[in-house]
């Protein structure tokens with residue numbers, strides 16, 4: 001059965017804030033101590049200690065005067081912090097030695113960094129920690145955590161099954177969340193409208209899709225996202241003018257964290273809608289690997305859009321898995337924006353502002369994004385495999401991306 005994360009806002013009682021802070025502090029120290037040890041061992045030429053060694057080291061340190069307080073919190077999240085570190089190191093080494101490819105959408109996998117209390121803080125409890133969940137009404141639940149007690153959370157959607165783990169999270173804006181890992185039964189998906197779809201991610205529009213029926217759809221970005229992002233940049237600049245460590249600085253940091261959260265919430269809500277529609281309506285979904293080279297031209301748009309695209313792609317993937325749909329990724333180096341999808345001619349690079357262009361070879365007038373979406377489907381090998389079954393889908397698709405055909409365009413607004 002597919003597993004998913006279900007996240008809810010939590011409202012710990014004032015008396016619980018202190019033990020939660022203590023728990024986060026301890027997981028951070030366990031992580032940082034282990035990282036320091038790894039670095040020292042590595043520099044001494046002895047290689048990275050194994051997880052078992054790190055675990056032994058943690059147990060030892062609880063017996064020292066300086067670290068005795070690590071024994072005051074549940075041991076499970078501390079163990080998990082070591083496991084996180086171990087995984088971070090393995091990823092780093094695997095990528096550095098070429099054993100594994102960089103994950104999609106990640107520019108660089110750096111060596112593990114020390115954790116700071118200013119970032120997102122979390123503690124992970126497995127079944128072994130004996131946490132328990134209790135629902136008292138349709139909207140209200142409690143999760144009992146060792147040494148913290150019962151923390152209230154708001155049930156925004158029903159939990160589908162008994163959770164196998166829970167992560168307690170404190171965001172930089174001070175809000176708390178609980179994130180449960182639950183098994184979700186595969187949903188009997190409605191029959192798809194189209195056999196397959198190609199999806200192109202963009203800045204002008206969040207995404208443009210073309211399905212095998214020739215339907216072109218453009219998904220708008222939330223309209224006020226840009227102004228919120230500009231506001232965030234202003235807040236950031238104001239922070240730079242304040243004295244580090246001062247009260248005003250801390251206040252400004254909080255404002256920034258709140259602005260970040262609002263942007264994140266709006267974007268996530270919109271991405272969920274887009275992902276649901278794409279997955280509901282299509283049996284096979286072709287995506288491109290996230291190639292963000294073209295976006296360097298727009299500095300601010302870049303960092304923010306990167307994060308947004310990664311999220312949309314992972315939502316589509318997880319929803320597709322839950323509903324028995326297939327996701328295929330197109331070759332990263334396919335010239336999806338340069339090629340004419342009608343005749344296959346490569347017409348060279350196009351500047352970002354060019355929204356439509358004419359093919360030198362066949363004279364078709366093409367919509368930039370719709371053309372790219374078809375090319376993504378072609379690069380994923382989809383149209384060909386459908387063609388083998390005797391349907392001339394390619395021609396049908398090619399016909400869909402010319403500017404004249406866009407009269408059949410569906411524009412999906414963001415609702416914001």
Ligand SMILES: [Zn+2]
Nearest residue numbers: 340343359362
């Ligand atoms: Zn052409």
